Amino acid sequence: MSSAAAAPPDPDDPGVRAWSLLLRAHAALVPVVGREVERGAHLPLSWYDVLLELNAAPERRLRIQELGSRVVLSRSRISRLVDEMAVEGLVRREPDPQDRRASFAVLTDEGRAGLRRAAPIYLDAVRRHFTEHVRPDELAALRDALTRVLAPHEGR
Amino acid sequence: MSSAAAAPPDPDDPGVRAWSLLLRAHAALVPVVGREVERGAHLPLSWYDVLLELNAAPERRLRIQELGSRVVLSRSRISRLVDEMAVEGLVRREPDPQDRRASFAVLTDEGRAGLRRAAPIYLDAVRRHFTEHVRPDELAALRDALTRVLAPHEGR
DNA sequence: TTATGTTGCGTGCGTACGCACCTAGTTGTG
DNA sequence: CACAACTAGGTGCGTACGCACGCAACATAA
Numbered sequence: 001m002s003s004a005a006a007a008p009p010d011p012d013d014p015g016v017r018a019w020s021l022l023l024r025a026h027a028a029l030v031p032v033v034g035r036e037v038e039r040g041a042h043l044p045l046s047w048y049d050v051l052l053e054l055n056a057a058p059e060r061r062l063r064i065q066e067l068g069s070r071v072v073l074s075r076s077r078i079s080r081l082v083d084e085m086a087v088e089g090l091v092r093r094e095p096d097p098q099d100r101r102a103s104f105a106v107l108t109d110e111g112r113a114g115l116r117r118a119a120p121i122y123l124d125a126v127r128r129h130f131t132e133h134v135r136p137d138e139l140a141a142l143r144d145a146l147t148r149v150l151a152p153h154e155g156r
Numbered sequence: 157m158s159s160a161a162a163a164p165p166d167p168d169d170p171g172v173r174a175w176s177l178l179l180r181a182h183a184a185l186v187p188v189v190g191r192e193v194e195r196g197a198h199l200p201l202s203w204y205d206v207l208l209e210l211n212a213a214p215e216r217r218l219r220i221q222e223l224g225s226r227v228v229l230s231r232s233r234i235s236r237l238v239d240e241m242a243v244e245g246l247v248r249r250e251p252d253p254q255d256r257r258a259s260f261a262v263l264t265d266e267g268r269a270g271l272r273r274a275a276p277i278y279l280d281a282v283r284r285h286f287t288e289h290v291r292p293d294e295l296a297a298l299r300d301a302l303t304r305v306l307a308p309h310e311g312r
Numbered sequence: 313t314t315a316t317g318t319t320g321c322g323t324g325c326g327t328a329c330g331c332a333c334c335t336a337g338t339t340g341t342g
Numbered sequence: 343c344a345c346a347a348c349t350a351g352g353t354g355c356g357t358a359c360g361c362a363c364g365c366a367a368c369a370t371a372a
Contacts, residue, residue: 013279013287014292014295014296014299015282015283015286015287015290015295016279016282016287017299018286018287018290018295018298018299018302019282019286019287021298021299021302021303021306022178022181022182022298022302023182023186023228024228024302024306025178025302025305025306026178026179026182027228028228028306028309029305029309030179032309072179072180072183072184123169123172126171126172126175127171129305129308130171130174130175130305131169131171131172131174131175133301133304133305133307133308134171134174134301134304134305135301136170137297138297138298138300138301139170139171139174139301140170141293141294141297141298142174142177142178142294142297142298142301143170143173143174143177144294145289145290145291145294145295145298146174146177146178146180146181147177148289148290149181149185149285149286149289149290150177150180150181150184151289152285152289153184153185153188
């Protein structure tokens with residue numbers, strides 16, 4: 001049980017500072033990377049994430065809900081995203097014969113092609129804006145720490 | 157060289173994995189912390205950030221533009237945020253006599269009181285969801301690394 | 313079978329946000 | 343002085359997103 005937090009508000013706590021930096025880094029970097037991907041590969045960053053997850057999935061397909069949780073989007077949002085991407089031919093909706101409520105989002109060949117075009121641009125942007133400034137040991141610490149932070153929230 | 161894996165991105169690159177984790181951690185944690193603050197202190201997370209920055213500023217006031225860049229929001233957004241908070245009495249707009257285009261956002265006493273009420277809730281949420289899962293040395297690495305990552309974007 | 317819940321998705325709607333543009337005040341140049 | 347160039351801030355508008363709700367398809371009880 002968390003004991004009484006009778007301690008005074010301490011915004012200079014090292015943990016809070018790290019948290020704050022995480023927020024700022026996210027706010028500063030994501031728009032920049034998104035811009036570069038959109039400019040260079042002509043697709044939104046969220047589309048890229050979807051393509052990436054589908055490509056990594058068995059059979060290159062996922063149920064809508066599962067896809068949403070992997071890219072950390074609401075079901076409503078991912079549902080519309082898949083619609084929009086289907087219009088562009090990057091994914092395809094496919095009904096599940098076993099459960100007729102469900103449907104899969106399936107990566108099309110065109111989707112894979114888009115992913116291949118976008119990947120170098122995305123990776124380059126991430127490298128220049130992020131990885132390049134972080135030492136290998138810091139990267140390892142970051143991965144370990146964030147993995148543990150994330151663990152309690154895996155379910156959605 | 158197995159069959160598949162033509163050219164898909166390299167998600168096993170340690171840098172990209174760390175970046176991806178950062179995105180996921182942000183996406184997972186921010187809504188949760190925001191909820192807790194809103195529930196416990198009856199104010200949005202973005203309001204809390206504004207109160208915090210103003211409280212830390214000299215004279216407890218900042219020009220709109222400067223405030224926006226500190227909380228990483230666009231000028232349009234911060235302008236409306238200040239309006240909304242002024243309606244609730246947490247901040248006050250004050251013209252700059254030196255430059256009549258500019259205006260300050262000034263923290264009111266009520267604003268400070270709100271901050272004092274919200275701070276323990278916010279800090280507790282950050283601790284339970286973030287700090288608690290990270291070792292001190294990892295926190296330090298995180299702060300150092302993110303500070304360097306952020307540096308090129310300070311001017312926003 | 314019918315009745316009762318549960319799950320997987322889709323849709324209407326409100327909110328948060330940034331961009332493009334506009335206005336007023338300030339600074340510089342002749 | 344006029345008159346352009348620049349700057350702080352506000353506003354109209356489009357977009358991305360989640361929530362609340364609705365609906366059909368499953369699952370289980372009786």
